[in-house]
Amino acid sequence: NAGVTQTPKFQVLKTGQSMTLQCAQDMNHEYMSWYRQDPGMGLRLIHYSVGAGITDQGEVPNGYNVSRSTTEDFPLRLLSAAPSQTSVYFCASSYVPIGSGELFFGEGSRLTVL
Amino acid sequence: AQSVTQPDIHITVSEGASLELRCNYSYGATPYLFWYVQSPGQGLQLLLKYFSGDTLVQGIKGFEAEFKRSQSSFNLRKPSVHWSDAAEYFCAVGASGTGFQKLVFGTGTRLLVSP
Numbered sequence: 001n002a003g004v005t006q007t008p009k010f011q012v013l014k015t016g017q018s019m020t021l022q023c024a025q026d027m028n029h030e031y032m033s034w035y036r037q038d039p040g041m042g043l044r045l046i047h048y049s050v051g052a053g054i055t056d057q058g059e060v061p062n063g064y065n066v067s068r069s070t071t072e073d074f075p076l077r078l079l080s081a082a083p084s085q086t087s088v089y090f091c092a093s094s095y096v097p098i099g100s101g102e103l104f105f106g107e108g109s110r111l112t113v114l
Numbered sequence: 115a116q117s118v119t120q121p122d123i124h125i126t127v128s129e130g131a132s133l134e135l136r137c138n139y140s141y142g143a144t145p146y147l148f149w150y151v152q153s154p155g156q157g158l159q160l161l162l163k164y165f166s167g168d169t170l171v172q173g174i175k176g177f178e179a180e181f182k183r184s185q186s187s188f189n190l191r192k193p194s195v196h197w198s199d200a201a202e203y204f205c206a207v208g209a210s211g212t213g214f215q216k217l218v219f220g221t222g223t224r225l226l227v228s229p
Contacts, residue, residue, distance in 0.1 A: 040221055041221060042118075042219035044219075048215065050215070090157055097208075098217050099216050100146055102160045103150075103158070103217070105157030105158045105159070106157050107156055107157045108156075108157055
């Protein structure tokens with residue numbers, strides 16, 4: 001029972017490099033979302049999706065792109081990494097809108113941008 | 115816009131003692147309220163949620179929370195803390211005005227359990 005799987009768990013980038021954080025869920029959830037967690041700031045919503053082909057911006061979308069070609073996958077792309085994007089990233093999925101029910105989280109991806 | 119305040123950054127409790135973690139929210143309508151727990155190196159797990167009805171809600175692992183509209187609070191409690199409860203706890207509020215497409219988290223309270 002995998003739930004929400006994030007890869008990689010750890011990544012170090014240089015400023016200006018690009019990368020994709022992968023997120024996959026096997027629960028057939030329509031709703032998926034990406035958060036970043038920074039010390040003293042809790043979790044902040046980056047982007048979310050309400051179904052395949054439909055995405056929208058969250059609280060802190062700048063510097064990140066997403067797409068949702070399948071129900072299972074919701075990758076997060078950093079086009080040109082900056083030190084301010086050093087953070088722990090969490091993907092979550094749910095069967096209801098993200099503010100109205102339980103979110104199922106992955107174990108996180110720790111990203112360091114030098 | 116909704117917001118969540120968790121005034122305590124760290125709390126230390128002796129094993130076996132009772133626990134109360136504070137959460138205050140700001141939202142004009144009746145909010146959907148949640149408590150999540152994050153163990154070290156892990157993702158978040160839902161402890162309990164409040165949508166409507168009985169203001170005292172029970173969750174997993176022996177936790178409960180009470181919704182007090184007059185105080186805009188949703189404090190988390192446990193009668194007897196176990197060492198395995200050491201973790202970070204997040205309060206969150208969902209907003210109906212956004213079609214529930216928004217969930218705002220507090221900054222978290224880290225619980226330390228002393229022997």
